[in-house]
Amino acid sequence: MSSNPQNFVLRSTLTSPFGRKVRMAIDVLGLNDRITLVPADTLDENDTLRQQNPLGKMPCLVLADGSTIYDSGVIIEFLADVAGTDRLLPASGPARFKALTLARLADGITEAAILVVYEGRFRDPGAHSERWLAHQRGKITRALAAFEKSPPDPGKTDIITIGLACALGYLDWRKPGEWRQDHPRLAAWLAAFAKNEPAFERTRAPAV
Ligand SMILES: N[C@@H](CCC(=O)N[C@@H](CS)C(=O)NCC(=O)O)C(=O)O
Numbered sequence: 318m319s320s321n322p323q324n325f326v327l328r329s330t331l332t333s334p335f336g337r338k339v340r341m342a343i344d345v346l347g348l349n350d351r352i353t354l355v356p357a358d359t360l361d362e363n364d365t366l367r368q369q370n371p372l373g374k375m376p377c378l379v380l381a382d383g384s385t386i387y388d389s390g391v392i393i394e395f396l397a398d399v400a401g402t403d404r405l406l407p408a409s410g411p412a413r414f415k416a417l418t419l420a421r422l423a424d425g426i427t428e429a430a431i432l433v434v435y436e437g438r439f440r441d442p443g444a445h446s447e448r449w450l451a452h453q454r455g456k457i458t459r460a461l462a463a464f465e466k467s468p469p470d471p472g473k474t475d476i477i478t479i480g481l482a483c484a485l486g487y488l489d490w491r492k493p494g495e496w497r498q499d500h501p502r503l504a505a506w507l508a509a510f511a512k513n514e515p516a517f518e519r520t521r522a523p524a525v
Contacts, residue, residue: 323399327392328357328366329376332522334427334487335389336376341479342393344516346400390420393476406476416477419469422460423480429456430484433493454494465500471509474516482510482517490522 327343329336331354343352357366357375369385370377378386378395386395397405406420407413432453436445469477485507488496497504511517 322351323381324351324353325381326379327352327354327376328369328379329354330356333375334431334483335374335424337483337486337520337522338389338479339376339378339392339396340520341483341514341516342396342405342476344519345405345474345479345514346396346402348396348400390417390424390476390480393479404475405479416475420476420480422463423477423484426457426460426484427480427487429453429460430487430491430493433457434491457488457494457496461496461500461503464506465503468502468506471506472513474514478510478514482507482514486517486521 327336327339329339331340340354343349357377358364359366359373359375366375366377367373369379370387372387374388376387376389376392378392380386386392393405397403406416430453433450436450436453440446464481469475469481471478485496485503488494
């Protein structure tokens with residue numbers, strides 16, 4: 318490790334599920350001392366987030382030279398590289414691409430859940446599109462079914478389990494739809510994972 322390690326700024330709220338993925342990775346990789354969390358407001362057009370990430374999305378990692386890295390999966394790969402480990406993602410080969418694909422599947426649950434939540438947040442109640450909501454809920458249901466059929470190892474913390482735990486944590490928190498009843502293996506998986514990986518509880522959004 319370099320004698321003068323670089324520090325970083327993470328733009329994210331404590332409530333962002335994608336931000337939680339990165340905060341979990343930071344914790345697991347032992348990088349807490351090198352990262353300062355600076356909250357972002359995605360709705361504020363004057364927030365520098367929009368210069369740091371033209372998409373205006375968090376999380377966004379700001380390096381010492383002002384350059385930025387996004388999105389959450391890329392940030393996690395970068396931080397694992399900084400920490401000099403491939404424990405979160407195999408370095409190469411079929412296992413790497415299998416892991417990246419499953420990690421994207423988990424992220425897709427969060428993405429669809431966010432769109433369901435945003436429908437309620439951005440549109441007036443009378444303007445909600447049930448068709449659109451059902452379309453997003455279908456993605457969540459199918460992805461949950463895939464993980465229910467074949468849950469990852471709850472004893473392992475990696476890019477898949479971090480993403481899946483944050484997705485399920487977000488479903489529990491924002492409740493875009495009930496998931497526990499129809500996915501008992503996944504509910505048991507989350508409990509086992511949370512027991513094994515304390516970073517999950519440590520990164521839980523604070524109660525409001
Ligand atoms: N694919 C992105 C998704 C990030 C994302 O959707 N973040 C949400 C907050 S959890 C956001 O910034 N939403 C504001 C917006 O979409 O304008 C990632 O993995 O980082």
